[in-house]
Amino acid sequence: MYASSEPSLRPPLSLGEKASRFLTWTAVLALLAWSWHGAEMRPLALIADAGNIGTLIGDFFPPDFTDWRMYVKEMLVTLQVAVWGTVLAVICAVPLGIMSAENMAPWWVRQPVRRMMDAARAINEMVFAMLFVVAVGLGPFAGVLALWVHTTGTLAKLFSEAVEAIETAPVEGVRSTGASYLEEIAYGVIPQVFPLWISYSLYRFEANVRSATVVGMVGAGGIGMVLWELIRSFEFPRTCAVMAIIVLVVTLFDLFSQKLRKMVL
Amino acid sequence: MIHVTGLNKTFSGVQALKHIDLHIKPGEMVALIGSSGSGKSTLMRHICGLTVSDRNSGEVKVNGYTIQKNGALSGNIRDIRTHIGVIFQQFNLVGRISVARNVALGALGRTPFLHGLAGHFSPEDVELTLRALERVGIRDKAWQRTSTLSGGQQQRAAIARALVQRSEVLLADEPIASLDPESARNVMDTLQELNRTDGMTVVVTLHQVDYAVRYCPRTVALKKGEIVFDGPTRDLTPAMLNSLYGAESRELFGEKSSVRAIVPSSVRGERTAAAA
Numbered sequence: 001m002y003a004s005s006e007p008s009l010r011p012p013l014s015l016g017e018k019a020s021r022f023l024t025w026t027a028v029l030a031l032l033a034w035s036w037h038g039a040e041m042r043p044l045a046l047i048a049d050a051g052n053i054g055t056l057i058g059d060f061f062p063p064d065f066t067d068w069r070m071y072v073k074e075m076l077v078t079l080q081v082a083v084w085g086t087v088l089a090v091i092c093a094v095p096l097g098i099m100s101a102e103n104m105a106p107w108w109v110r111q112p113v114r115r116m117m118d119a120a121r122a123i124n125e126m127v128f129a130m131l132f133v134v135a136v137g138l139g140p141f142a143g144v145l146a147l148w149v150h151t152t153g154t155l156a157k158l159f160s161e162a163v164e165a166i167e168t169a170p171v172e173g174v175r176s177t178g179a180s181y182l183e184e185i186a187y188g189v190i191p192q193v194f195p196l197w198i199s200y201s202l203y204r205f206e207a208n209v210r211s212a213t214v215v216g217m218v219g220a221g222g223i224g225m226v227l228w229e230l231i232r233s234f235e236f237p238r239t240c241a242v243m244a245i246i247v248l249v250v251t252l253f254d255l256f257s258q259k260l261r262k263m264v265l
Numbered sequence: 266m267i268h269v270t271g272l273n274k275t276f277s278g279v280q281a282l283k284h285i286d287l288h289i290k291p292g293e294m295v296a297l298i299g300s301s302g303s304g305k306s307t308l309m310r311h312i313c314g315l316t317v318s319d320r321n322s323g324e325v326k327v328n329g330y331t332i333q334k335n336g337a338l339s340g341n342i343r344d345i346r347t348h349i350g351v352i353f354q355q356f357n358l359v360g361r362i363s364v365a366r367n368v369a370l371g372a373l374g375r376t377p378f379l380h381g382l383a384g385h386f387s388p389e390d391v392e393l394t395l396r397a398l399e400r401v402g403i404r405d406k407a408w409q410r411t412s413t414l415s416g417g418q419q420q421r422a423a424i425a426r427a428l429v430q431r432s433e434v435l436l437a438d439e440p441i442a443s444l445d446p447e448s449a450r451n452v453m454d455t456l457q458e459l460n461r462t463d464g465m466t467v468v469v470t471l472h473q474v475d476y477a478v479r480y481c482p483r484t485v486a487l488k489k490g491e492i493v494f495d496g497p498t499r500d501l502t503p504a505m506l507n508s509l510y511g512a513e514s515r516e517l518f519g520e521k522s523s524v525r526a527i528v529p530s531s532v533r534g535e536r537t538a539a540a541a
Contacts, residue, residue: 172315173357173423177430178347178374179381186382187370191361 056236063244064237071226071245078222079249081140081215082208085147090201092152097159098185104163113156120153129215140221147208147215158200162193198264202257209253213246266291266434266466267312272323274307274316274490281307283490285323289468291433294460296477296498297470299487300510305470308487309438312468313351314342327434347374350427354439356419360412364403364422367411369394371429390429397425401455417448424455435459437469441476453480474506 013021046053065071099105099113128146136142171188179187216224223246230239267289274282281304289295299305310316311325312332318325320336330345332338339345350371358367372390373381380386386394398404401421406414411422420440427435437456441449457480459465471477477484477498484501486494486509493509494501 169353169355169357170359173351173353173426174359174370174373176313176315176346176349176351176353176357177371177426178343178345179370180343180373180378182378183373183381187359187362187373191359194361 059236060240062237063240064235065241067238068241068245071223071242074216074223074226075245075249077140078212078216078224079209079253081143081147081220081222082205082212084144085212086151086201086205086208088144088148089151089155089204090197092148093155093159094197096152096156098163098189099160100156101160101163103166103168104185104189114160117153117156120149121157122153123150125150125211125215126218129220130218133219138219138221143212143215143220143222146220147211150211151204151208155200155204159193159197162196162200163189166192195264199261202261202264206254206257210250213250266293266328267468268324268326269308269312270324272308272311272325273319274304274311275319281490282311282318285490285492287485287492287495289466291466292460292464293483294457294467294481295469296481296484297468297487298472298474298477298484299470300472302489303487304490305472305487306438307490309436309468309470313349313436314338314346315351344374347430348432348434350424350430350432350435352420352423352427352435352437352440354442356416356423358411358419358422358426360410362411363408364411364414365394365398365407368397368422368425368429371397371426374430393429393431394425397428398422400428401425415448416444417451420444420448420452421455424452424459428459432465434466435468437467439470439472442472449476456480474501477501 096113096117099109100117102110105113125146128149129142132142132145136145166189170192171184174184174188212222213224213227216222216226217228219225223242227239227242227246230236230242267287269285269287272282272285273280285308287308297305297308307316311318312327314325314332317333317338318336322336324334325332327345327349330339330348332342332345359370366384369386369390372386372393376386376390395404395407398407401424403414403418403421403425406418406422411419414422423440424435435456440456441452444452453469453476456467456469460467469481474484478501481498483496484494484498485492486501486506488510494505
């Protein structure tokens with residue numbers, strides 16, 4: 001009996017299961033082929049234009065750090081934008097996150113809040129930045145507002161998922177003492193989700209340091225604005241210097257916040 | 266003190282409680298026994314107002330307050346809950362905050378709203394908290410994070426929280442089911458002491474009869490959602506249990522645990538006599 005077929009660790013498949021596997025793989029390949037066309041993929045261009053790309057990269061070196069004081073100053077502005085954008089978002093995400101948690105709010109609160117957060121999340125911070133530049137004028141404040149709205153959407157979702165995963169027993173314990181709804185949240189829910197919330201907030205702060213460097217490109221202040229000006233005037237050695245500073249600072253903050261997150265969890 | 270009349274509860278088609286009538290006088294210490302699925306914990310959750318009964322069936326009154334009637338919780342249930350101490354099998358403490366703070370939560374009901382949210386309790390309540398911890402024997406653990414305590418210590422912290430509530434009724438839902446025998450005895454001793462010294466009315470669900478025999482003068486036995494016995498615990502002989510529960514009665518005696526070591530000799534004598 002065993003000799004008739006090779007021993008195998010694969011579970012035996014019925015004909016229907018085999019067909020559905022085949023269909024799944026066909027669909028995946030079809031999707032890739034279809035997107036190849038739409039995205040106008042031309043890998044050969046990389047080879048054909050290799051000379052051009054080489055010259056461009058060559059133009060970046062050596063980097064020109066003459067204006068480094070100005071770059072550092074603008075980089076600080078970018079960090080400050082990220083700080084305020086994140087802090088405001090965390091503050092808003094606490095109530096909004098609880099309001100969109102299944103075990104905390106009735107559907108007529110949950111659904112509208114969730115859809116609002118979906119919208120805030122769906123639209124990229126660059127788009128918000130362009131809108132806020134129109135509303136409040138050029139400068140870092142538009143960047144803060146853009147990060148604030150987008151990050152609130154993301155954090156509210158992450159916060160609500162943490163709330164949905166809590167244990168109900170401690171909440172019932174607090175309830176059994178006659179606590180009010182808000183006291184149940186303050187003592188039963190928040191202590192349970194606190195470390196996760198902190199971790200998510202720090203993670204978003206990392207992401208916002210990166211995002212803050214690009215929202216500047218549409219006029220919302222900071223290093224992004226400098227970068228955009230330099231690229232537009234083909235000042236590649238200086239562009240290179242600015243990019244080096246961005247990479248350095250973003251890496252430093254990633255490492256730092258990773259350490260902090262490990263500490264709270 | 267506790268009056269349950271005509272209570273029915275159905276969980277997705279299965280009737281968990283069938284027409285329960287139960288009356289408990291002030292100062293009693295009553296055991297609710299039954300095997301798992303008998304409905305004893307469900308009954309307990311109805312008494313403390315964490316679960317509501319079927320519509321148009323029955324009423325629960327504790328200490329003169331109506332907890333629920335005809336399947337609806339009383340409108341001021343949050344106020345009423347402040348007068349009823351509850352402890353649970355899983356302790357239901359908040360693991361990440363200190364023991365003292367968990368115990369102080371018992372005073373939330375009489376703390377002004379914003380003070381309660383900010384964690385400012387009155388000096389009297391802080392003192393009461395420390396005294397309650399002293400009384401249950403874990404004063405030295407007051408500032409530890411609650412999750413670092415052993416099960417028995419956590420259950421005593423939960424009792425201390427009920428003390429801070431200054432409740433006259435203590436409902437204990439399977440308080441010893443997750444504890445080792447020594448911690449279990451310790452917790453039961455504490456409950457008994459509160460019942461005897463403070464005259465606190467104590468209702469405790471147990472799934473082993475041994476502890477009922479040792480600690481509770483009165484026992485209410487449930488089977489498949491019905492009260493099948495309600496009377497002095499000494500009447501609850503093995504023969505009686507056998508007739509009530511059949512093969513299930515072995516579970517109630519905790520198969521492997523040694524009953525003899527726990528049951529006082531006087532009771533044991535009676536039981537052997539009855540069994541013979």
